[in-house]
Amino acid sequence: MRAAVGLFGERAYDGVSVDDLVSHLGVHRNSLYKTFGSKRGLYLIALRRHLTDDVRPLCDALAGASDAADALRLVTSADLNLLLLAAIERAPVDEEVASDVAAALAAVDQAIAGALGVPGDLAAALTAAALGILLRGNPDNAATALTQHVGLLT
Amino acid sequence: MALIRIDGDSLVVVIEGLDKLWAFKGGMTIPLANVRGATADPGIAAEPKGVRAPGSHVPGVIIAGTFHQDGEKVFWDVKDPSKAVVVELAGEKYARLVLQVDDPRATVALVENALV
Numbered sequence: 714m715r716a717a718v719g720l721f722g723e724r725a726y727d728g729v730s731v732d733d734l735v736s737h738l739g740v741h742r743n744s745l746y747k748t749f750g751s752k753r754g755l756y757l758i759a760l761r762r763h764l765t766d767d768v769r770p771l772c773d774a775l776a777g778a779s780d781a782a783d784a785l786r787l788v789t790s791a792d793l794n795l796l797l798l799a800a801i802e803r804a805p806v807d808e809e810v811a812s813d814v815a816a817a818l819a820a821v822d823q824a825i826a827g828a829l830g831v832p833g834d835l836a837a838a839l840t841a842a843a844l845g846i847l848l849r850g851n852p853d854n855a856a857t858a859l860t861q862h863v864g865l866l867t
Numbered sequence: 868m869a870l871i872r873i874d875g876d877s878l879v880v881v882i883e884g885l886d887k888l889w890a891f892k893g894g895m896t897i898p899l900a901n902v903r904g905a906t907a908d909p910g911i912a913a914e915p916k917g918v919r920a921p922g923s924h925v926p927g928v929i930i931a932g933t934f935h936q937d938g939e940k941v942f943w944d945v946k947d948p949s950k951a952v953v954v955e956l957a958g959e960k961y962a963r964l965v966l967q968v969d970d971p972r973a974t975v976a977l978v979e980n981a982l983v
Contacts, residue, residue, distance in 0.1 A: 731953075732910035742914055743937060746963055750955045751904025753979055806976075808983055 717759035718766070722794035726756065726802055756803070760813055763795040768817045775824035781839060782860040784825050788843035789856065797844065839863065869944050869966035871952075871974050873981045878902050878954070880964065882944055903955040905978035907971035912948035917941070933961075941965060954978065 716737045720729050731752060735742050749755035771791045778784040796817060804811040818840060826836035846855050870881040874896070881894040917936025930943045939962035945951045952971050954964040968974040 730910060731906060731908040735910075742908075742911060743939065743962075746906070746953060746955045747939075749904075751953075751975075751979070752906040752908075754904050807979075 714759060714762045715766075717755060718763045718795055721756055721759050722763065722792075722798060725798070753807070757809060757813075760795060760799055760810065764813065764817050767792050768796060768821070772820050772824040775821065776828050778825065778828040780860070781829060781863040782856065784829065784839060785843050785846065785856045785860060788821070788840065789847045791847075793844070793847065797848065835863075868946075869964075869968055871954075871966065871968060871977065873899070873977060876900070878978065878981070880954075880966065897956060897959060899981055901956050901958045902978065902982060903957050904982065905955075905975045906953045907975050908951055908953045908965075909949045911951055911953060911965055912945055916943065930965075939963075 716739075717734065720733060720737050724733075729752075731742065731745070734740075734745060734752070734755065738745070740748075745755065749758065768791075771787060771793075774787050775784055778787060796814065799810050800814045800818075804814045818837075821840050822833060822836045825831070825839050826833050829836070829839075831839075842859055843856075846859075849855065868883045870883060872879050872881075876899050878897045878899055879894065880897070912930060915936070916930065917934045919932055919934050930945045932943060934941045934943055940960060942961045942964045943966075945965055945967045947967055950967045950969070950971055952966050952968050952974050954966065956963055
């Protein structure tokens with residue numbers, strides 16, 4: 714299942730064929746259908762595995778964050794590829810994905826709010842900024858500028 | 868070629884044209900509760916399909932009829948593998964249907980949305 718998380722986290726959903734899944738997961742095509750029902754069925758299980766293996770530990774770590782800089786560093790260094798791709802690509806067309814993604818992001822918000830003692834909406838803004846910094850790829854300057862300003866607000 | 872539509876709580880599959888002859892079937896109605904999902908799978912036609920009976924197989928031209936593999940029955944109606952969709956079933960005579968449809972992406976969306 715980690716192989717499926719990796720595959721769906723590095724390529725668009727339509728870019729992962731059943732051939733790719735069969736060869737990367739080392740399962741027979743028939744048993745793949747029998748076990749998961751469809752590519753979407755397998756995708757949903759991979760997404761949930763990613764949330765359990767990667768996002769939940771992030772939330773646990775965030776709960777112990779000492780300040781906004783620490784929280785940003787934790788989020789921007791986490792492996793959130795599948796969560797981000799799911800949010801962009803699958804959530805708008807798949808209600809179950811949308812609800813899993815929303816719940817995962819809400820858990821991140823909550824962990825930040827709890828650790829920093831900030832209101833939920835400011836925690837959500839920090840999560841949004843952290844994901845944006847993660848997407849842009851070179852987080853250091855943006856994160857520093859942001860945490861300096863957040864430091865003034867809290 | 869197969870036409871797939873949702874009719875109330877059922878998935879209706881109609882085999883079109885001459886394929887009907889090859890596949891010995893006019894169509895089938897399957898309760899949505901017995902449909903597990905649908906997947907566009909152009910690669911499936913290249914896999915071993917098991918033993919065919921009854922039905923017809925002219926290699927490279929048409930795959931149609933009932934195939935037996937690993938104790939499962941699989942219904943095939945595919946001429947153009949690039950348009951193959953796999954419909955996985957539960958509690959039905961067939962474990963899965965491998966069907967050629969006009970628009971695989973739209974068919975998968977139709978079936979998956981009906982299951983949500």
